[in-house]
Amino acid sequence: MFIRYILFGQKFEIAMELTPVTQKFILHWGEMGTRWGINRTVAQIHALLFISPKPLHAEDIAETLGVARSNVSNSIKELQSWGIIRVVHVLGDRRDHFESMKDVWDLFRQVLDERKRREIDPTLIILRDCIAEAERTRSAEPYVREKLGELLGFFETMTGWYEQIRRMPTPMVIRFVKAGEKVRKLIGMT
Amino acid sequence: MFIRYILFGQKFEIAMELTPVTQKFILHWGEMGTRWGINRTVAQIHALLFISPKPLHAEDIAETLGVARSNVSNSIKELQSWGIIRVVHVLGDRRDHFESMKDVWDLFRQVLDERKRREIDPTLIILRDCIAEAERTRSAEPYVREKLGELLGFFETMTGWYEQIRRMPTPMVIRFVKAGEKVRKLIGMT
């Protein structure tokens, strides 16, 4: 969010202020992030890149959000690990520029995929482990085994379902979701 | 998780150790909590109550998990605010005992409801606000308006869909989810 110009053969840039609307959105997105276990700054940077019409470089981001350059660097790395931003290059500029995944549906799918990989899959493993060990050693109370089993069943059903959705192309997912009422009736009849 | 006994007319209780399986589960659940923006201790307490065959009182919980009594008190309040644990009373015992919602599907539905109420609904409001203001003042770039609109559309579609699911009784939800493949085909044909 800089304005760039050249004067007497020298480059200048001044930080462009965010509009109130943009600010409000970025701040809210940051708060939402914290509620979902994502660092506030990371979420803010993502919000900024998401609504930015053009890719931004790290200095831009640092200046616009008022955080340290190093902080941006690490946050960018975090966002990359989530696979939701990528590096692009601008002609005549050596600096890395970053842009967010722009399609909302793809974006959320990507986040869900990552969360599944990082959190749900390990949980499935742990639950299976626990159940196996409880079964083997007979140490745990039957009730514990029962409950862990129910939890595992739940997660397995849900991931299985997600795998289905996951394979659909975006337009089909949208159709699927929007057909909620219709589907409900169909299933109700089954 | 205490063993209680009476000796020479005096009550004794000793803290019962958690089985390795139970420990493993509680610790993992705690970590999962932190990843989703929920306090570790809160999540651990919930895990403990979930797999406990009988309601536990605060002292029990504090002793078993090795945290301060006051910490348990506040965490309990937090869990109650999520609506996933409730107070029960045991005959001949003045203390409050707590038990978790026991049905996995109900439990997750409850959590989803709360998250929607706390996070999604406010986000919808903010987004509508932002878009309205951008529309009114014409201050924001068209691109920003466009992106905010897409985001709003996404959230509206998803919440609309969730409302549908929300109204189904649990067995129907399960059927619905398990019928994933079938539904996919139905929609594909639509």
Place this chain on the structure above:
DNA sequence: CCCATGTTTCTGTTGCAACAGAAATTACTG
């Protein structure tokens, strides 16, 4: 009405993620 038991609130402490700024490293250019 007082004592015992149980719970919540208050207050000060602590551990750690988040962070800034400096230093080191890497990549480019003329």
Place this chain on the structure above:
DNA sequence: CAGTAATTTCTGTTGCAACAGAAACATGGG
């Protein structure tokens, strides 16, 4: 192969959520 621009890594700091323990408060029973 300097010299500069860009980025990452390192190191020390800080703010705050999480927490423990004490104090205050509530409740029930004899």
